[in-house]
Amino acid sequence: MSMVRTLIDPGRQQKDWDEQLPFAMLAYRSSIQESTGETPAMMMLGRELSLPVDVMIPPQQSVDERNKDTDYAEELRNRLHDVHDRARNKLKLSGVKQTRTYDRNTELNKHNVGDWVWLSDLQRKKGVCPKLVFKWEGPYLVTHRLSDVVYRIQKSEKAKPKVVHYDRLKAYNGEAPRNWLNSRRTNPNRNRRIPQRYLE
Incomplete structure (x- = not known):
């Protein structure tokens, strides 16, 4: 939802959210997740998605890969097993990192005047x-x-x-933007009212 919010056109009153949904989902499914270290596509399908750049520049395949005679289902099963093992190990490390980050951020990051x-x-x-x-x-x-x-x-x-x-x-x-507090400090008499007796 955060991705879709940034993609919709403010001038169309949210009427184009369904048009932007495929682009948001493609970006999400092909992005490496910080917690697992893998893309959702790899976790679910055992392969990466074909992106527009892959269509324009197809990857080169070696002779050994073209001639490799293996069972696709067995290869996919092994690949998913390896991916999920890597993701589980990454999740353990991410849990420790998130705990450390949470403890460090429990203290308020105070905002200062002028921020x-x-x-x-x-x-x-x-x-x-x-x-x-x-x-x-x-x-x-x-x-x-x-x-x-x-x-x-x-x-x-x-x-x-x-x-x-x-x-x-x-x-x-x-x-x-312009910080008007600074201008007030440099010109302390800017908003000071002049007594009437000096104007007569």
């Missing part, structure tokens, strides 16, 4: 499927850290600030 972040959008929109909606909006600028887990953020200088919990934020890694 740009994404905000999780929990609102449900009428007429669209919530599973296909991009669940992050922004970026927002962190203007104040009210506590270790509560932040005040703002989308633009004139936008209304929001107070949100840490769980609804994640770091923004794109090109950062």
Whole structure:
């Protein structure tokens, strides 16, 4: 679903999700999974999928492979056995790695004032499927850290600030927009009101 969300055209109101589904499934089935070290196609079929590049540039087959007279079912059975053995060993290593990563990330990665972040959008929109909606909006600028887990953020200088919990934020890694907090620091008199007696 995450793949389909990134492929659908925002201007078509999710009406093209079924057109993008085959491309998302091809990408998923031919991608090596981090936990198993194998592609889903290899785990299920005992072979890799034929991708467009394979059609354009067919793999060269050696003479020994062309002349090899073996039973296909036996060869497939052996291949699947080897693949599943490798996947089981990889899963054991992945479990240890995931445990270590979880323990390391239990401490909060705090956002600082001036950082740009994404905000999780929990609102449900009428007429669209919530599973296909991009669940992050922004970026927002962190203007104040009210506590270790509560932040005040703002989308633009004139936008209304929001107070949100840490769980609804994640770091923004794109090109950062203009940070108006910096301009306020360099020009402290920018928003200061001039007394009326000096204008008369």
